[in-house]
Amino acid sequence: MIHISSHSLTGEPLFHLRAGDASYVFCVFHGYLLHLYCGPAVGEDDLTALLVKVGHDSVVPRPADTPEGWFSLDIAPQEFPVYGTGDYRPSALMVRRADGSAATSLRYVSHEVLPGKPVLDHQPATFAAPDEADTLAVTLRDPGSGFVVRLYYTAMRALPVIIRRAAAENPSDNPVTVERIASASLDFATWMEPAELLHLWGTWGRERTIERTPLAHGTVSVSSRRGASSHHHNPFAALVAQSTTETAGPAIGLSLVYAGNFEIAADTDPFGSIRFQAGIESTDFAWRLDPGETFVTPEAVLAISGEGLGKMSRTFHRLWREHLCRGEWAERERPVLVNNWEATYFKFDSEKLLAIAKDAAACGIEMLVMDDGWFGTRNDDRSSLGDWFVNEEKLPGGLAPLVERINALGLKFGIWFEPEMISPVSKLFDAHPDWALGTVGRDRSVARSQYVLDMTRPDVRDYLFDTISGVLSSANIEYVKWDFNRNLTEAASATLPPERQGEILHRYVLGLYDLLDRITAAFPHLLLEGCSSGGGRFDPAMLYYAPQYWTSDDTDAMERLDIQLGTTMVYPCSSMSCHVSASPNHQTRRVTSFETRGHVAMGGAFGYELDLTTLTDEEKALIRHQVADYHRFYALINRGDFYRLILPGDTVNGKTGRCAAWMTVSEDRSEALVTFVVIRASIHPVYFLRLAGLDPDARYQEESTGAVYGGSTLMNAGINLTAAHKGGWTDGSSVVMHFMRV
Numbered sequence: 001m002i003h004i005s006s007h008s009l010t011g012e013p014l015f016h017l018r019a020g021d022a023s024y025v026f027c028v029f030h031g032y033l034l035h036l037y038c039g040p041a042v043g044e045d046d047l048t049a050l051l052v053k054v055g056h057d058s059v060v061p062r063p064a065d066t067p068e069g070w071f072s073l074d075i076a077p078q079e080f081p082v083y084g085t086g087d088y089r090p091s092a093l094m095v096r097r098a099d100g101s102a103a104t105s106l107r108y109v110s111h112e113v114l115p116g117k118p119v120l121d122h123q124p125a126t127f128a129a130p131d132e133a134d135t136l137a138v139t140l141r142d143p144g145s146g147f148v149v150r151l152y153y154t155a156m157r158a159l160p161v162i163i164r165r166a167a168a169e170n171p172s173d174n175p176v177t178v179e180r181i182a183s184a185s186l187d188f189a190t191w192m193e194p195a196e197l198l199h200l201w202g203t204w205g206r207e208r209t210i211e212r213t214p215l216a217h218g219t220v221s222v223s224s225r226r227g228a229s230s231h232h233h234n235p236f237a238a239l240v241a242q243s244t245t246e247t248a249g250p251a252i253g254l255s256l257v258y259a260g261n262f263e264i265a266a267d268t269d270p271f272g273s274i275r276f277q278a279g280i281e282s283t284d285f286a287w288r289l290d291p292g293e294t295f296v297t298p299e300a301v302l303a304i305s306g307e308g309l310g311k312m313s314r315t316f317h318r319l320w321r322e323h324l325c326r327g328e329w330a331e332r333e334r335p336v337l338v339n340n341w342e343a344t345y346f347k348f349d350s351e352k353l354l355a356i357a358k359d360a361a362a363c364g365i366e367m368l369v370m371d372d373g374w375f376g377t378r379n380d381d382r383s384s385l386g387d388w389f390v391n392e393e394k395l396p397g398g399l400a401p402l403v404e405r406i407n408a409l410g411l412k413f414g415i416w417f418e419p420e421m422i423s424p425v426s427k428l429f430d431a432h433p434d435w436a437l438g439t440v441g442r443d444r445s446v447a448r449s450q451y452v453l454d455m456t457r458p459d460v461r462d463y464l465f466d467t468i469s470g471v472l473s474s475a476n477i478e479y480v481k482w483d484f485n486r487n488l489t490e491a492a493s494a495t496l497p498p499e500r501q502g503e504i505l506h507r508y509v510l511g512l513y514d515l516l517d518r519i520t521a522a523f524p525h526l527l528l529e530g531c532s533s534g535g536g537r538f539d540p541a542m543l544y545y546a547p548q549y550w551t552s553d554d555t556d557a558m559e560r561l562d563i564q565l566g567t568t569m570v571y572p573c574s575s576m577s578c579h580v581s582a583s584p585n586h587q588t589r590r591v592t593s594f595e596t597r598g599h600v601a602m603g604g605a606f607g608y609e610l611d612l613t614t615l616t617d618e619e620k621a622l623i624r625h626q627v628a629d630y631h632r633f634y635a636l637i638n639r640g641d642f643y644r645l646i647l648p649g650d651t652v653n654g655k656t657g658r659c660a661a662w663m664t665v666s667e668d669r670s671e672a673l674v675t676f677v678v679i680r681a682s683i684h685p686v687y688f689l690r691l692a693g694l695d696p697d698a699r700y701q702e703e704s705t706g707a708v709y710g711g712s713t714l715m716n717a718g719i720n721l722t723a724a725h726k727g728g729w730t731d732g733s734s735v736v737m738h739f740m741r742v
């Protein structure tokens with residue numbers, strides 16, 4: 001809900017946005033938009049009393065037209081600070097005009113309350129019906145140039161979520177260049193305790209590792225300049241107190257719905273005010289706005305928790321599941337699949353795939369996914385990307401006969417593409433060398449022997465749409481794994497004029513969205529899985545198109561504990577694609593039991609990634625059991641409330657990195673599923689585990705032992721797991737416990 005009043009200082013508007021149990025408050029002060037509060041709900045008080053009226057240094061300029069001697073933009077908490085007029089902290093906007101100048105001042109013009117959440121453009125965005133959200137649009141204008149910025153704030157009614165976006169418009173008669181524009185910026189002027197930035201770092205095979213770093217005076221930030229959101233940092237960070245835990249303390253999560261270069265930063269000034277900002281990374285960004293044109297930023301999402309990280313995560317999970325993921329597969333039970341990548345790599349043919357499919361059918365697996373290697377002359381990773389034509393030496397007669405035989409076994413069929421790439425050794429590159437991103441007179445860098453297509457070009461996108469549609473229409477294909485295996489370099493386009501080359505990295509992302517929009521509209525029943533050398537572009541923008549994402553190329557169950565639990569900081573279990581793979585694991589050579597590999601993979605969209613034809617009867621029986629469990633617990637795991645109980649990096653009973661545990665609880669709290677994994681055992685290990693999220697007054701029965709416990713007992717005293725593993729605890733052993741209210 002949006003409450004608007006006049007405040008006591010100048011009588012200008014004060015906006016109080018109520019989102020779930022959170023408040024977001026800001027006001028207009030002499031035309032400047034000042035931030036007052038973001039956190040657990042507060043009353044409808046006049047929060048201008050929170051404005052800091054310290055005297056400013058004599059070196060700090062102040063606006064000439066504000067009578068208050070204490071007021072300076074360098075100290076004032078702002079909503080959308082701009083460059084060049086006295087705020088020396090990181091700007092939300094820098095715009096260069098035709099005369100070369102960049103000083104800008106944004107002043108309030110008007111505001112408007114809009115029902116629900118308006119659709120602004122063709123970028124991925126959360127959605128909400130008129131009775132689920134309210135939106136406030138505030139228009140600001142630079143008196144000197146007429147440049148207009150409209151800020152959009154959506155307050156979700158049932159969730160503590162504020163969604164922000166900015167639209168910059170050039171009403172002048174001359175072009176201007178936007179050199180920096182944030183999606184959201186806000187200043188926490190009253191944050192008094194030691195603060196930290198919690199973020200997710202990584203690299204290939206080690207995505208989304210949780211890290212907390214103390215804020216310092218100056219800027220602490222995470223970003224990507226790789227052309228994609230990347231393995232290395234996720235477009236998310238949370239501002240937390242040093243004392244914040246899973247269950248207590250402030251956690252303000254900021255996530256950017258964007259698949260490209262981003263920056264999320266926390267800047268601390270000498271007065272302890274923290275500027276928290278998210279937007280497109282500005283190193284190689286310069287967007288020319290011709291007269292009358294508007295630039296709309298990606299949206300930024302704030303998830304506000306006063307009760308620790310767990311609540312912030314559950315807020316994100318619900319928002320992404322219910323207000324971002326689209327299409328029939330967003331909430332639908334996903335088929336258990338087997339993917340042939342780690343089973344065969346490039347060495348397969350129809351007969352091999354059919355052999356895997358036969359065993360899959362016998363085990364209850366529901367879909368076979370044919371990974372890389374089915375097209376062109378691709379027998380290794382050195383050729384053929386772009387030549388999306390079936391290799392009939394591997395698949396005689398094309399896809400249709402293969403898919404028919406797989407369907408006849410009762411299995412669905414899925415296929416792998418890497419649409420945005422082009423191999424220098426390909427028919428496509430021979431025909432269209434200028435379709436690859438590149439700078440004239442400069443060699444293209446290679447990664448995995450491939451170049452990146454110029455997705456800014458409509459002809460490139462048309463080619464991709466036509467060839468991919470042709471393949472998808474040629475047989476009953478029900479799933480696509482959309483891969484993206486390298487970062488961008490030499491990003492220049494043969495078709496854009498010099499003054500627009502600074503737009504390429506953003507235009508690339510918009511081109512990707514356009515192609516995804518067209519494919520998902522043309523094939524509405526398709527289940528799309530995102531992938532980028534594992535989880536290299538696992539972000540909300542991709543989840544808008546693909547409700548599940550290949551979490552990591554590291555399929556080792558112990559490594560997956562870090563990766564998957566890190567991913568749950570922002571993303572729901574339903575979005576994490578998790579497979580049981582071979583042991584010893586292909587990435588780490590670690591040996592882990594089939595049972596534990598299943599327990600860990602069950603933490604997300606479940607499947608297998610190994611050669612089923614080499615398994616023992618005992619292992620196949622285990623698969624039947626795991627598949628049955630997956631169906632039985634689907635709703636609980638994918639729609640329940642998620643709680644991280646022990647992170648692999650936690651110290652438990654004096655030892656660090658020894659175990660991990662998590663659980664999901666059904667919304668009505670009648671059922672819970674708890675997973676506990678011992679990473680490394682010791683002599684005489686002692687394990688207790690306190691559960692979370694249960695009804696303290698209810699009684700619950702654990703299925704395998706029949707033991708009955710009170711909810712409050714399970715949450716406060718905990719359960720004794722010391723003897724919970726039948727064979728005794730060893731490295732990589734695990735248990736799953738199912739609790740039902742009695």
Ligand code: GLA
Nearest residue numbers: 341371372531532533534553
């Ligand atoms: C990437 C993906 C893998 C697999 C290979 C195929 O690395 O992450 O799952 O699809 O490409 O080349």
